[in-house]
Amino acid sequence: MCAPCCLSQLACCCGSAACSLCCGCCPKIKQSTSTRFMYALFFMLVTVTCVIMMSPTVETAMREHIPFYTEMCNKLNAGENCSTLVGYSAVYKVCFGMACFFFFFSVFTIRVQTSTGCRAAVHNGFWFFKFVALLACCAGGFFLPNQDKFLEVWRYVGAAGGFLFIIIQLMLLVQFAHRWNQNWSSGVKYNKIWYAALALVTLVLFSVAVGALVFMITFYTDQEACFFNKIFLGVNGGLCFVVSLLAISPCIQTFQPTSGLLQSAVISVYVMYLTFSALASKPIETVERNGNNVTVCVFPYKSGLQSDTNIVTGVGTAILFGCILYSCLISTTKRSSTALQVYRNDMPENERARCCFCCVDDTEDYDDEKTAGGQNVKYDERDGTIYSYCYFHFVFFLGSLYVMMTVTNWFHYETAKIERLLDGNWSVFWIKMASCWVCLFLYMWTLVVPMLFPKRFEA
Numbered sequence: 001m002c003a004p005c006c007l008s009q010l011a012c013c014c015g016s017a018a019c020s021l022c023c024g025c026c027p028k029i030k031q032s033t034s035t036r037f038m039y040a041l042f043f044m045l046v047t048v049t050c051v052i053m054m055s056p057t058v059e060t061a062m063r064e065h066i067p068f069y070t071e072m073c074n075k076l077n078a079g080e081n082c083s084t085l086v087g088y089s090a091v092y093k094v095c096f097g098m099a100c101f102f103f104f105f106s107v108f109t110i111r112v113q114t115s116t117g118c119r120a121a122v123h124n125g126f127w128f129f130k131f132v133a134l135l136a137c138c139a140g141g142f143f144l145p146n147q148d149k150f151l152e153v154w155r156y157v158g159a160a161g162g163f164l165f166i167i168i169q170l171m172l173l174v175q176f177a178h179r180w181n182q183n184w185s186s187g188v189k190y191n192k193i194w195y196a197a198l199a200l201v202t203l204v205l206f207s208v209a210v211g212a213l214v215f216m217i218t219f220y221t222d223q224e225a226c227f228f229n230k231i232f233l234g235v236n237g238g239l240c241f242v243v244s245l246l247a248i249s250p251c252i253q254t255f256q257p258t259s260g261l262l263q264s265a266v267i268s269v270y271v272m273y274l275t276f277s278a279l280a281s282k283p284i285e286t287v288e289r290n291g292n293n294v295t296v297c298v299f300p301y302k303s304g305l306q307s308d309t310n311i312v313t314g315v316g317t318a319i320l321f322g323c324i325l326y327s328c329l330i331s332t333t334k335r336s337s338t339a340l341q342v343y344r345n346d347m348p349e350n351e352r353a354r355c356c357f358c359c360v361d362d363t364e365d366y367d368d369e370k371t372a373g374g375q376n377v378k379y380d381e382r383d384g385t386i387y388s389y390c391y392f393h394f395v396f397f398l399g400s401l402y403v404m405m406t407v408t409n410w411f412h413y414e415t416a417k418i419e420r421l422l423d424g425n426w427s428v429f430w431i432k433m434a435s436c437w438v439c440l441f442l443y444m445w446t447l448v449v450p451m452l453f454p455k456r457f458e459a
Helices: 002-014 031-053 056-065 069-075 080-085 088-108 118-124 127-143 147-186 193-219 227-247 250-255 261-281 306-330 334-339 389-407 426-452
Strands: 285-289 292-296 369-371 376-378
Touching: 031 088, 031 118, 031 127, 031 306, 031 389, 080 088, 088 118, 088 127, 088 147, 088 389, 147 193, 147 261, 147 389, 147 426, 193 227, 193 261, 227 261, 227 426, 250 426, 261 426, 306 389
Parallel strands: none
Antiparallel strands: 285 292, 369 376
């Protein structure tokens, strides 16, 4: 059992074979899924490294617990206490290397349509050599000339890429909302329980959205201050109400019979989440009462302990990077990339209602299967690629830039620390608030575009 598994892993690391686990009792995995998860693993390893670089707590712990830490830093010419290997500039350089890695593969895999070619083999295998190449790219960023000018230019490149990645995330959310409603609606004609499920989930989501709005009105507004908060809560709440009415209006239903309240409920919940995140990211406001400056428009989640702040930051960071990884992986499936007008699927599909519809793979017909001393691998790309390799790497390229900007607190990079990732600043506030409006605009556009251009959407 051990020898075949070792040979299988050797073929994966140094050849074009698909990667799999050594345990034979693990569920079967597809070659396309295995490849995407390996790239995601590379992405997360670099992301964790960037988080460590931005953490003074980790830096202090390393200095105190690693023997000969100072001597090692001197031999590496990394400055006093390895100062050049930490902070925002180090994160910029590491993310530059990761971005170059994924951008190279995006260009390298342009127009790859079959998995039997040499370029597809490099994309799906040779993981050891690609890992070494990734390490070399990340390390190479520290040897660039004229680094001050590079950091300044790279910051604006990262901001542009980060904004584009946010737009892709929002487009995926809109597509997810439509997909959910379409899938569950398809089951109504066979079983009325799907209609009850639609109604229940819609009611729950709208209740969450309204509850969140009430919560923010209670804790993030004040009679004497927080004027922006009042305006944005009113605007975002009003826009959610407008798109909900628009979704069930007769003019929209004529061109989109599947349009309903479930989509608008999903969008409303996400907009409320973004609004809450924006208000929580805004710098604190104070008012003078009884001769004292009193902080207003904040939620008192803390009990006064530093551990509470660390827990909230840790949970928020985990959710944030989980969303990034989900966006990178799900955006490259055939159905999602079709919605983004990157990879078109002209084959008709027989919709079948499922509770976990988003976890269903795009391909069902494949017979080839290989057992290599462990987990079974299904080679589902014998007849051609099932997702765009080029676009896959391009999304990870944008994700690298988004991670770089998020970890370094966007345009407040000089004072950025990972422990203060959720602290307030105006740049993060406006980015999140703008994301609310872009999300609402994208959803509204998907509702009205069939009415504006009916010929393009005729079956």
